[in-house]
Amino acid sequence: MVQLRRGLPRVPGGEPWPPLIDDTPAPAPAPAMRQGLPRVPGGEPWPPVAAAPVAADTAAAASAENTVEVPLRRGLPRVAGGDGWPPAGTVRVAAPPEAAAPAAEPAPVAEPAPAPAPAPAAAATPKPEPVEAERGRGVVDKRWLVALALLAVVAILGARWFIGTDTGADFVERYDGTQPLPDNAPVGFPAWLNWAHFFNMFLMAMIIKTGIDVRREKRPAGYWTSKRGRKISLTQWLHQTLDIAWVVLGVVFYVLLFTTGQWMRIVPTSWEAIPNAISAGLQYLALDWPNERSWVAYNALQELFYFLTVFIASPLAIVSGFRMSSMWPKSWTGVPVAWARAVHFPTMIYFLVFIAIHVFLVLTTGVRSNMNGMFTARESSDWIGVLVFLLALAVTALGWFVARGSFAAPLAKLTGKVTKR
Template identity: 50%
Template structure:
């Protein structure tokens, strides 16, 4: 058997093994979901479960002075955050594939006269990943500033430990397929509050810190390099990305199963209404993201990158 035929055979076996793994994973996931739903329904219908939900309904009254409603700037933030995250995840998977990049970018140091280090050669997908990261961080900083400037932080930052049992109650209600009664225009349920807090103040900072550690911005030697080992940064960065994917999946599913028209109007048009305008705006945002996904191909990326340096390959 020739070397080429041997590689082809190994590749075919690897694909078969991968398909079997995907199939078994999907089957086990379905079984796990069914078990969780049945267990949650049993717990909810038990006397102890009924008492627990009666004591902790899943919603904590907001602090005095909490603004009602979702402002227009939050809708724009929601779109921009989704736009950058989708492309960041895509380029992240491209980087993890460890395939040779279709091009390499080298910065033009004449435009950065204060830079003493020699320019680093970056794969075109890593170049795009870093730029997307920069825009996502800038958008995140603006979001946090507006969050505290407008008082919207009161909607997602827990101020009482009673949020914990209420979050457990909300999770039990979701798992039993009997959604908690809520009005997110006024207050998020406790589980939503903890999830949004975790995304904004835990997952996002972890993604930024570990991303910086893995980038060319971080000093390769010295105290900073020793303070955050590269191996630790890699071990944290990828799971954080998976967390964002899982959060987004659950978020989208719940939006479309708990009153999609009203939720989309709140999220994208800053209106507490049940008309179709929010869905139209959401659909338009999906089209914009899809177009960006299609256009983010090596030929266009190389032309854009060439404006700031040299691109080869």
């Protein structure tokens, strides 16, 4: 029987609580031990399922042979100034399995085989570092340059070979690249065409510069709000204002072009312009350039490209730019803005390529005579035209430098409200 520890009585003068119990409790079933993970892959959980050898009764354990004597653990005294409780003594308890009998040597357990390493997941493609991305882009650019250089070499060799054959020589002799002109076509360049050429050069440079700024702009220097409440950045306002000036220049140019007969120099008037343009292109590629006398007439290839620039590329740039601008009425939904975006930027690329080729030919086919014709309206070989061109180039460079939103703020205030945000 296990003697219960008794405390104070529940009522004054009563017996200590709890009362003495004489019956011996039935032995409780041995609890099952908690199992963990298996010792080997695929094995049973460890330890095996078994009842723990725990003695359920102290008296029974004392009467057994496998007991040991241990000192009682003492706590605080029951009364003030008394000894610690319980009194000093010993008690016999069931011996642990290690002390009761020497345990049999456990059967050797095979070392757990190392678990197979998980198959590596498909490695995601690492995002290239900015430096690596820039380096890769540079390699691509170099490849394009090499490809274009090889293409140019092949074109030059092919053109020289074709012109050297009898068929090519006969073709160039029949169509020498001269522009077919009506008998009443004007000769020379009038002064208004020189002024239009300068303003066109200036405005196109400013439009291209501000257009690139609009595409790159992240934090505008300020905003312009129209009287109708439409709000755009100052850079957009400057770009659109320059566009309007270019459109006005184009209207004046068209009127003077057709009233003075100069249209005949840039509009094909005969189907023979096509084979002559092909002949002129072959001569350029063969590095045996056709005779240049732009004061009298362009060659047929120049005529076709001037026609394409003035009557096709320019209207496309104007219409697509107008559709993308804040001036486009919201009620006009017939022209999608996606079309305008798909046309406007490639048109700017065309103008850049045209300008590069145009300047190259001007500088390599008689720079002084060409500059005099374009800027002084004279057929001469002196240096006056070159000096005027350098002055025009300086003015254009100055305009390129100051063409920014902060500079445009005072001008923008004349047509609307300018704010920081």
